[in-house]
Amino acid sequence: xxxxxxxxxxxxxxxxxxxxxxxxxxxxxxxxxxxxxxxxxxxxxxxxxxxxxxxxxxxxxxxxxxxxxxxxxxxxxxxxxxxxxxxxxxxxxxxxxxxxxxxxxxxxxxxxxxxxxxxxxxxxxx
Numbered sequence: 001x002x003x004x005x006x007x008x009x010x011x012x013x014x015x016x017x018x019x020x021x022x023x024x025x026x027x028x029x030x031x032x033x034x035x036x037x038x039x040x041x042x043x044x045x046x047x048x049x050x051x052x053x054x055x056x057x058x059x060x061x062x063x064x065x066x067x068x069x070x071x072x073x074x075x076x077x078x079x080x081x082x083x084x085x086x087x088x089x090x091x092x093x094x095x096x097x098x099x100x101x102x103x104x105x106x107x108x109x110x111x112x113x114x115x116x117x118x119x120x121x122x123x124x125x126x
Contacts, residue, residue, distance in 0.1 A: 012038050012046060026059035036077075048076040063093035069103075084108040089119070097125040 014036035021029050033053040037046050053071035060066055072084040089103025102120045107113030 028057050030055045050076055065091050083113055099123040099124055
């Protein structure tokens with residue numbers, strides 16, 4: 001993610017560090033830690049966030065794979081609570097540049113996250 005400037009001149013942006021490792025069989029383990037600073041929702045200043053996301057995945061057949069993912073985000077220095085989320089899903093690789101995926105998302109907190117949600121998406125790499 002590249003830093004960008006707001007109209008006020010304050011810097012916003014972030015840094016992400018992904019890792020990926022092939023495991024025995026058709027399993028893989030990936031993860032990412034990320035730090036972002038972004039404009040507050042009310043437009044009055046900049047707030048910082050830290051997030052992490054380990055992912056365990058396995059090839060199933062052909063272009064089909066499945067995954068289990070845990071992710072969480074927390075505000076830094078603002079007293080914000082942790083927002084943890086668990087998801088399990090399937091990904092179908094139509095070709096190296098096109099993916100389709102579906103997942104069930106489970107909010108693990110008692111706050112802002114939905115208890116259950118269904119996700120469907122498509123990724124096209126240009």
